Amino acid sequence: MASMEVQFKGQxxxxxxxEGSTATVGELQEQIxxxxxxxxxxxxxxxxxxxxxCSDATxxxxxxxxxxxxAPPLYLVAGASAEQIEEMRHTHSAVQAEQQIRVGVxxxxxxDGKVGVDPVCVLGLNQNKGQKILLRLRTDDLLGFRKFLRYVLLASTWRHGPLPCDRERRIHDAIRHLQAHYSVESVAKAVSLLHKIVSNIISHPADAKFRSIRKANRLFDGQVARFPECLEFLLALGFEDQTEKFVLVREDPALLWIGRSKLEVLLPAVA
Structure with a gap:
């Protein structure tokens, strides 16, 4: 029997x-x-x-x-299974049915109130169990949108609407695994560089140079690429793994904002 090493949670x-290179992907997955x-x-x-x-088990x-x-070892990252996702969906559907909640408008x-000035600032209003949800999306001067836009939406609709898309879940899982399986010091530089990459894309949407990352880049290779969770984070954002670089081929502004916000949760701790 041949053997292959898999790294999982630091072990x-x-x-x-x-033997004979006849093992299939399905057999490897069964072993794992x-x-x-x-x-x-x-x-x-x-x-x-x-x-x-691993899309083809044969x-x-x-x-x-x-x-x-x-051969170098394989690195395993555990995400949510289809059974877990289905269980969450049924749970949310049951809550909706029991509470008779629907998001109509x-x-x-x-x-209403200026942030940092007035004692009370209303960010959102849920009327009659979600029949109408009003969100304070714009800044006080009405010239831009607030960075917590997506979180307000999630807070208002999490139990009353559809589950977040698969890419949002993958972003959340990647960050959660970084927090759970690595020390703050070991991921500090990786988090900082990822935050800079995403911020550059958001700040310069028309500049193509910020949409690709060379794998041979010394900083990227030494600080980000050694963490499988960081690579999964980039793939979930819409990056494509090409031969020599990662390229953002699917741009979703909302996902970029969510990704950066998730990273910002870690920034104060690693500063």
């Missing part, structure tokens, strides 16, 4: 595979589920800064990644 696990307890549909595998394509492991005698409300 190395040797997995037994069939048996040894580590991570369901197949929740497994995210990385090797040498690239995500391993594909040979040798075709999906490097599995030779001197989503509207903008004018600024």
């Amino acid at each position: 190395a696990y040797p997995l037994a595979l069939a 589920e048996h040894v580590l307890g991570v369901p197949k549909d929740a497994q995210r595998l990385f090797q040498k800064r690239r995500r391993v394509d 594909r040979l492991v040798a075709d999906a990644c490097d599995c030779g005698a001197q 989503l509207a903008e409300m004018p600024p």
